[in-house]
Amino acid sequence: MKFAASLAAAAAAAAFAAPASAQFAKAEDAIKYRQSALFVMGQHFGRIGAMANGRVPYDAKAAVENAEVVATVAKLPWAGFGAGTEKGRDTRAKPEIWLEPAKFKDHQEKLQAEAPKLLAAARTSNLDTLKTAFGAAARTCKGCHDDFRKE
């Protein structure tokens, strides 16, 4: 039984060809995982945006807390876009993700470069610095959505 389970896990690993830390039992789980991580990140990112755009009062501590979550969670969704995960659950992911992997990877890397900068900016407790970093990060989100997310 254990042996069979190991084989199944190995097969799943091979099917998704991802690092050991990035495996899913089935495509549906991978899609749900990336959607979940992106939603959580979006909520926290949006709270920083509300401060950056003056819709809520600037709260330096809350900005740091939200930016910490963004910086951590920004690393996660990409593991959920492995081969074979273009379907299996409702998704707005465009097929181009799997047809233009280098371009998609470039977007991921841009966000993962901006997220720590956003956190560093939040830690300065300077709202103007935060606004600038938020704008840059928001442009990376939008750039990827424009290219790879259906309306």
Add this chain to the structure above:
Amino acid sequence: MKFAASLAAAAAAAAFAAPASAQFAKAEDAIKYRQSALFVMGQHFGRIGAMANGRVPYDAKAAVENAEVVATVAKLPWAGFGAGTEKGRDTRAKPEIWLEPAKFKDHQEKLQAEAPKLLAAARTSNLDTLKTAFGAAARTCKGCHDDFRKE
């Protein structure tokens, strides 16, 4: 929803009451948020469990990476259980969550005590230590699910 629109929605939500870090545009978003955070946490926790239970080979580095995500994300779901979020989207949350808040809070605190211990155990690179910490953390998950999650 378009990116700008979702940012605006998050901003609108942030304009209303509650701690700045714990606000949602609508109950549906709060439910989706807590489900998302719990799903992401569950995936990473499950990968540690697969090692602890011998279903996949022990990989000390992967265990630490997964435990880091668990430790960060374990702090998040609870903000999504605010007043008025017992409905608004399919949920397995039992009404008892809002009727027995002290008991629910106790479960949250137990997990948030176990998650850093799990990370510390992962960092020892000792599988037996990891197994013990995983077992303790898993019992806190189960304890809360038994009391507060529908089948």
